[in-house]
Amino acid sequence: xxxxxxxxxxxxVPMTCEGCTxxxxxxxxxxxxxxxxxxxxxxxxxxxxxxxxxxxxxAAIQSTGRAxxxxxxxxxxxxxxxxxxxxxxxxAPQTPQPSPVRGLARLIELGERMTMLDLTLTEMQKxxxxxxxxxxxxISRGKGSMGxxxxxxxxxxxxxxxxxxxxxxxxxxxxxxxGWRVWEMVGRGVVVEKxxxxxxxxxxxxxxxxxxxxxxxxxxxxxxxxxxxxxSGKTVWEERKEMVERGVS
Numbered sequence: 001x002x003x004x005x006x007x008x009x010x011x012x013v014p015m016t017c018e019g020c021t022x023x024x025x026x027x028x029x030x031x032x033x034x035x036x037x038x039x040x041x042x043x044x045x046x047x048x049x050x051x052x053x054x055x056x057x058x059a060a061i062q063s064t065g066r067a068x069x070x071x072x073x074x075x076x077x078x079x080x081x082x083x084x085x086x087x088x089x090x091x092a093p094q095t096p097q098p099s100p101v102r103g104l105a106r107l108i109e110l111g112e113r114m115t116m117l118d119l120t121l122t123e124m125q126k127x128x129x130x131x132x133x134x135x136x137x138x139i140s141r142g143k144g145s146m147g148x149x150x151x152x153x154x155x156x157x158x159x160x161x162x163x164x165x166x167x168x169x170x171x172x173x174x175x176x177x178x179g180w181r182v183w184e185m186v187g188r189g190v191v192v193e194k195x196x197x198x199x200x201x202x203x204x205x206x207x208x209x210x211x212x213x214x215x216x217x218x219x220x221x222x223x224x225x226x227x228x229x230x231x232s233g234k235t236v237w238e239e240r241k242e243m244v245e246r247g248v249s
Contacts, residue, residue, distance in 0.1 A: 004051050004110055004114070004116055004177055005051070005110045005111055005114070006033070006035055006049055006050055006051050007049070007050075007051075007073060007074045007108055007110055007116070008047065008048070008049045008073070008074070009047070009048050009049075009054060009057060009070060009072065009073040009074075010045055010046070010047050010048075010070075010071045010072045010073075011045070011046045011047075011048070011057070011058070011061065011068045011069060011070055011071060012044055012045060012046075012068070012069040012071055013044060013045070013046045013061055013066050013067070013068050013069075014044060014066050014067060015039065015041050015044050015046075015066075016041065017041070018041075020041070020066070021039040021041070023064045024037075024039070024046060024061055024064055024066070025037055027060045027061060027063050027064050028048065028057065028060050028061070030060060031050065031052045031056055031057065031060055032052070033050040033051030033052040034048060034049075034050040034052060034057075035049045035050045035051075036048070036049045036050075037049075045071070046061070046068075053106075053116065053118035053175045054070050054073060054106050054108070054118050055106070055118050055120050055173065055175075056175075058070065070106075071219065072218075072219040073106070073108050073218075073219075074108040074109060074110070075109070077182070077183065077217070078108065078109035078110075078182055079106070079107065079108050079109070079182065079217070079218045079219065080106075080107040080182050080185060080186055080215050080216060080217050080218055081104065081105070081106050081107070081215070081216060081218040082104070082105040082107075082190045082213040082214060082215045082216065083101060083103075083104055083213050084101070084102050084103040084104060084105060084119075084121070084190065084192060084211035084212065084213040085100060085101050085102060085211060085212065085213060086100045086102055086210070086211060087139065087142030087143065087210060087211075087212050088142065100123070101122075102121055102122060102123060102124055102192075102211035103119065103120050103121035103122055103124070103192070103211055104119070104120055105117065105118070105119040105120075105131075105190055105213070105215075106118040106119075106218075107180075107182055107185065107215070108182075109181060109182040112181075113157075113179045113180065113181065114177060114179065115177070115178050115179075115180050115181070115182060116175070116176075116177060117161055117162065117174065117175065117176050117177070117178050118173075118174075118175050119131060119162075119164070119173065119174040119175075119192070120171070120172070120173045120174075121164070121166055121170075121171060121172040121173070121192065121211065122170060122171055123170045124166045124170050124171075124172065124194075124209070124211065125166065125170070125194060125209045126166055126167060126168050126170070127165070127166055127194050127195075127209070128163060128164070128165050128166075128194070128195050129163065129164050129165070129166060129172065129192050129193060129194050129195060129209075130160060130162075130163050130192070130193060130195050131160070131161045131162055131163070131164070131174060131190065131191070131192045132149045132150075132159050132160045132161060132190070132191050133149065133150045133159045133161060133180075133185055133188055133189070133190060133215075134146040134147050134148070134149065134150055134159075134188060134189040134190065134191055135147030135148055135149075135150045135188065135189075136188065136189055137187045137188050137189045137214040137215065138189070139189060139212050139213070139214060142210075142212060143191050143193070143210065143212060146189040146191060146212065147189075150188055152180075152184070153184065157179055157180060158178075158179070161174075161176075161178050162174050162176050162178075163195070164192075182217075185215045186215050186216065186217050187214070187215065187216075188214070188215055189212060189213065189214055189215070190212065190213050190214075190215060191210065191211075191212050192210065192211045192212070193209065193210040193211075194209035194210065
């Protein structure tokens with residue numbers, strides 16, 4: 001992948017002293033694209049500028065034994081997120097059940113028709129997968145209500161956003177560049193579906209072999225300073241614990 005322009009990200013990280021910041025700095029220095037870091041111990045915020053994907057930055061910080069929550073990335077109105085879940089059965093039960101979370105896709109616009117894609121999968125079947133943006137964000141009937149691959153408002157862009165391999169532990173990741181503006185994708189769906197198993201045989205749409213979600217706008221850097229969610233009344237750390245339990249880190 002060619003080197004992308006740098007961007008800034010803010011993360012909430014538990015810190016109490018300069019020893020904490022030293023450990024985090026050391027961990028982040030192992031990433032090739034980190035250009036600068038700064039810390040606010042009172043606010044428990046880490047600010048990073050570089051070219052590494054958010055998932056790589058979070059993993060580096062978590063390697064120190066600390067949790068990390070991405071609070072914002074990129075410029076205002078230039079970031080989006082998509083939680084990927086197993087589609088519900090066509091005949092849904094009378095009492096809806098939460099769909100298993102299978103991964104997360106982050107999108108950060110870095111320039112004209114230049115957006116970073118950072119997609120991770122967990123607890124999926126081993127094999128090769130293809131990810132694509134769909135015309136519709138209607139997931140009421142799973143993939144069947146999301147329409148075909150979205151190729152841009154003028155049909156001049158590639159809606160298939162890449163392929164990735166899921167290992168024997170059910171994990172896979174895809175970091176790359178796609179030629180989209182974030183605003184073009186917000187409200188549309190994402191489908192990640194299996195295209196072959198370990199032996200190369202086609203196994204599309206088998207249980208556990210597909211994940212879907214809807215792209216939603218997320219905060220740019222310094223746009224999200226909440227400590228308590230106004231909707232649930234929970235702290236960001238309580239929300240994070242719930243999301244980790246559902247499979248999103």
